[in-house]
Amino acid sequence: MLGYAGIVTLGHAAFFGTGAYTAGILAANGWGEPISGLLAGALAAAVIGVVSGFIVLRTSGLTLLMQTLVVATLLHEAANRASSITGGDDGLQGMQVWPIFGVFRFDLFGRTAYIYCFVVLFLCWWLARRIVHSPFGRSLTGIRENVLRMHAIGAPVMRRRLVIYTISAAFAGFAGALIAQTTAFVGLGFLSLDRSGTVLIMLIIGGVGRLYGAFIGVPLYMIAQDRFSEVAPVYWYFWIGLLMVLVVVFARGGIFGLVDRLRR
Amino acid sequence: MSEAARGAALETRGLCKSFGALQVANSIDFRLERGARHALIGPNGAGKTSFVNLVTGALAPSAGQVLIDGTEVTDLPQSERVKRGLARTFQVTALFRRLTVLENVALAVCERRGIAGGLFRPAGHHREAIEEAHDLLERVGLEDEALRPVNTLAYGSQRLVEIAVSLALSPKVLLLDEPAAGVPSGESGTIIEVIERLPPEIALLIIEHDMDLVFRVAQRITVMVQGGVLVEGTPEEIARDREVRRVYLGERRPS
Numbered sequence: 001m002l003g004y005a006g007i008v009t010l011g012h013a014a015f016f017g018t019g020a021y022t023a024g025i026l027a028a029n030g031w032g033e034p035i036s037g038l039l040a041g042a043l044a045a046a047v048i049g050v051v052s053g054f055i056v057l058r059t060s061g062l063t064l065l066m067q068t069l070v071v072a073t074l075l076h077e078a079a080n081r082a083s084s085i086t087g088g089d090d091g092l093q094g095m096q097v098w099p100i101f102g103v104f105r106f107d108l109f110g111r112t113a114y115i116y117c118f119v120v121l122f123l124c125w126w127l128a129r130r131i132v133h134s135p136f137g138r139s140l141t142g143i144r145e146n147v148l149r150m151h152a153i154g155a156p157v158m159r160r161r162l163v164i165y166t167i168s169a170a171f172a173g174f175a176g177a178l179i180a181q182t183t184a185f186v187g188l189g190f191l192s193l194d195r196s197g198t199v200l201i202m203l204i205i206g207g208v209g210r211l212y213g214a215f216i217g218v219p220l221y222m223i224a225q226d227r228f229s230e231v232a233p234v235y236w237y238f239w240i241g242l243l244m245v246l247v248v249v250f251a252r253g254g255i256f257g258l259v260d261r262l263r264r
Numbered sequence: 265m266s267e268a269a270r271g272a273a274l275e276t277r278g279l280c281k282s283f284g285a286l287q288v289a290n291s292i293d294f295r296l297e298r299g300a301r302h303a304l305i306g307p308n309g310a311g312k313t314s315f316v317n318l319v320t321g322a323l324a325p326s327a328g329q330v331l332i333d334g335t336e337v338t339d340l341p342q343s344e345r346v347k348r349g350l351a352r353t354f355q356v357t358a359l360f361r362r363l364t365v366l367e368n369v370a371l372a373v374c375e376r377r378g379i380a381g382g383l384f385r386p387a388g389h390h391r392e393a394i395e396e397a398h399d400l401l402e403r404v405g406l407e408d409e410a411l412r413p414v415n416t417l418a419y420g421s422q423r424l425v426e427i428a429v430s431l432a433l434s435p436k437v438l439l440l441d442e443p444a445a446g447v448p449s450g451e452s453g454t455i456i457e458v459i460e461r462l463p464p465e466i467a468l469l470i471i472e473h474d475m476d477l478v479f480r481v482a483q484r485i486t487v488m489v490q491g492g493v494l495v496e497g498t499p500e501e502i503a504r505d506r507e508v509r510r511v512y513l514g515e516r517r518p519s
Binding site: 130131133134135136137138139141142145146148149151152153154155156157159160163 | 320322341342343344345346347351352354358359360361362363367370371372374375376379380381382383384385386387388390429430432433
């Protein structure tokens with residue numbers, strides 16, 4: 001969404017958290033079938049996406065950024081208040097996730113979880129790839145490149161943006177549901193703003209507007225976080241910040257952008 | 265039904281628009297006949313581009329009506345007007361600069377064919393759309409540049425891409441907003457030729473400063489001044505009109 005349609009948001013925690021809580025609440029209330037829980041999480045996130053997108057997408061740039069923040073904060077607060085359902089500050093506990101297909105249990109070593117996540121990731125990546133290369137994906141590129149022209153060739157710009165906003169909300173919902181099911185825990189942190197910011201930083205490091213950006217940005221961020229906190233346990237955020245500045249100044253387009261340029 | 269009863273290709277009735285105290289359109293009544301070659305001229309700030317924006321729906325009028333093909337479209341969004349056959353080019357080139365020439369045109373073809381919202385089938389598999397885009401590039405003589413990114417093209421060629429993109433919408437009415445603006449005089453000849461070769465069934469409204477182009481292409485000319493229509497007539501009538509010469513063509517009054 002950021003790279004292809006040029007919509008910058010800080011609200012993805014909202015969708016991530018919605019997915020996580022949906023899957024989590026289902027599992028805590030006696031429905032632990034993982035795949036339907038996963039789909040329910042994505043669906044719930046998509047619904048939040050449509051509704052909030054309808055309002056948020058009327059604006060653009062900084063205003064849009066602030067509004068996505070507002071949506072995330074609202075949900076965060078709502079989850080905090082509704083502690084009888086969500087467990088509030090303590091987090092949601094007592095999730096029972098059933099084995100996948102009734103066969104594969106989530107074991108202590110996380111092997112099932114790992115493979116499960118991997119398969120879902122692959123499916124999401126495949127879907128995203130289809131979308132990027134579809135006429136719809138191309139028209140999103142058009143919207144990013146020149147909105148004026150898209151209007152002039154008769155594209156329903158608002159509808160397109162709403163569709164991609166919803167799809168990306170659903171993807172975030174998948175991710176949230178996955179983490180809820182594999183860790184059997186959902187906390188308020190899932191809806192926190194840090195998370196949206198972190199995701200954005202990972203994407204920028206990896207390369208915005210590239211299907212594979214996240215694949216390299218995320219591990220790089222994790223490694224950096226690990227190393228930095230070893231060296232400077234208190235100040236590691238400072239180093240992340242510095243890394244971010246370096247990427248923006250010297251390697252626009254992230255790691256992939258850099259690789260592209262070196263190849264030329 | 266007679267031609268007149270079916271209505272003009274494009275018509276405005278009492279079109280008004282003001283930004284605060286500034287009136288950019290002052291009750292404009294205008295008719296563009298089917299297949300017309302019509303030019304709109306006027307000094308800078310006369311409201312020509314505002315008029316285009318009002319017609320295409322980029323601006324909402326304060327009062328008045330816009331009709332395409334005899335149907336009122338005043339309250340319709342831009343995308344609906346495009347579907348009814350209204351296309352435009354921009355005074356300052358507005359293309360997808362980092363995409364190739366072919367992609368620029370193909371995007372417009374996909375929108376017109378209604379396949380641009382498709383989520384699954386890869387865009388490259390829509391062969392008919394791509395072939396159509398190729399044909400359009402041939403019509404403006406850019407078939408050899410099809411795979412180059414637009415921003416590597418000479419400005420004159422970019423103006424031709426603008427025209428190809430708008431043709432991809434199969435327009436009945438084509439608004440050309442200064443098609444030769446910013447183009448070195450050596451290249452403007454090509455643009456004039458392309459415009460002259462456009463299918464006769466498309467009604468053209470050309471907003472232009474280049475009098476060469478206007479008098480070569482236009483069969484009728486409307487002169488705008490300060491948001492209103494000053495006079496309309498054939499090129500000969502306009503060239504002879506004293507008022508026009510005073511405000512626009514730059515002749516000093518005999519003292």
